[in-house]
Amino acid sequence: AQKVTQAQTEISVVEKEDVTLDCVYETRDTTYYLFWYKQPPSGELVFLIRRNSFDEQNEISGRYSWNFQKSTSSFNFTITASQVVDSAVYFCALFTSGTYKYIFGTGTRLKVLA
Amino acid sequence: DSGVTQTPKHLITATGQRVTLRCSPRSGDLSVYWYQQSLDQGLQFLIQYYNGEERAKGNILERFSAQQFPDLHSELNLSSLELGDSALYFCASSPGTGRDTQYFGPGTRLTVL
Numbered sequence: 389a390q391k392v393t394q395a396q397t398e399i400s401v402v403e404k405e406d407v408t409l410d411c412v413y414e415t416r417d418t419t420y421y422l423f424w425y426k427q428p429p430s431g432e433l434v435f436l437i438r439r440n441s442f443d444e445q446n447e448i449s450g451r452y453s454w455n456f457q458k459s460t461s462s463f464n465f466t467i468t469a470s471q472v473v474d475s476a477v478y479f480c481a482l483f484t485s486g487t488y489k490y491i492f493g494t495g496t497r498l499k500v501l502a
Numbered sequence: 503d504s505g506v507t508q509t510p511k512h513l514i515t516a517t518g519q520r521v522t523l524r525c526s527p528r529s530g531d532l533s534v535y536w537y538q539q540s541l542d543q544g545l546q547f548l549i550q551y552y553n554g555e556e557r558a559k560g561n562i563l564e565r566f567s568a569q570q571f572p573d574l575h576s577e578l579n580l581s582s583l584e585l586g587d588s589a590l591y592f593c594a595s596s597p598g599t600g601r602d603t604q605y606f607g608p609g610t611r612l613t614v615l
Contacts, residue, residue, distance in 0.1 A: 421601045432504070433592060433606035440601070479545060483600050488558045490535070490547040490600065 390415045392482050394493035401470050402501050409465045409496045411480030417441075419485040422456065422463045427495070428476040436478075439463065470500045505529065506607035508593050514613045520581040523610045527574055527595030533557065534576040535596070535604055536568055540589035551576055552599060580612070588614045 391414040401407045424436040447454045451468045480493040505528035527534050536548040547560035551570035570576045590609045596602035
């Protein structure tokens with residue numbers, strides 16, 4: 389069965405702190421894709437990153453970085469020097485090519501306090 | 503702005519009624535996806551269409567149906583509405599199939615009274 393677990397329901401940090409959002413996935417497919425989306429208070433879902441199962445390179449984009457580890461089935465997301473504008477709900481998602489399923493985690497609400 | 507449009511933004515209706523939600527994908531995108539976001543169920547994938555054909559089905563109820571038209575816009579029909587159908591319904595589009603990045607519309611908030 390496919391599953392995405394975001395165990396952190398809500399995280400609060402003070403501005404400029406670093407914060408890591410955890411994502412653990414389960415799948416038996418060997419080909420799959422992992423995504424992170426941001427949902428700010430305005431409600432729209434914004435794509436942040438996509439990673440396929442054959443590419444374990446970590447990625448950095450400005451203050452955002454992602455750590456993909458197949459050995460632990462994790463795809464964690466770190467925000468460095470957080471800002472108030474980072475306050476949002478962040479979703480991790482899994483697409484499995486074999487079973488053609490899209491599964492979202494329950495989301496982590498991040499509150500960045502000024 | 504993702505380029506995906508959804509109408510209406512808000513919809514209030516009564517139990518037992520039927521509603522239609524509309525989605526226009528980004529220019530050039532062939533796939534349209536529908537999702538339901540509710541407080542108790544989170545974000546659930548409902549269905550995907552690719553170039554007019556149903557491509558994948560998720561947790562879509564039998565009371566719900568969708569279609570994608572030749573101009574690639576899509577409609578999600580919800581019938582015999584229940585209180586529990588109150589949710590935010592998102593449409594997303596992508597150039598091709600499932601592994602592509604999906605771009606989400608602003609959503610339609612449905613309230614069933």
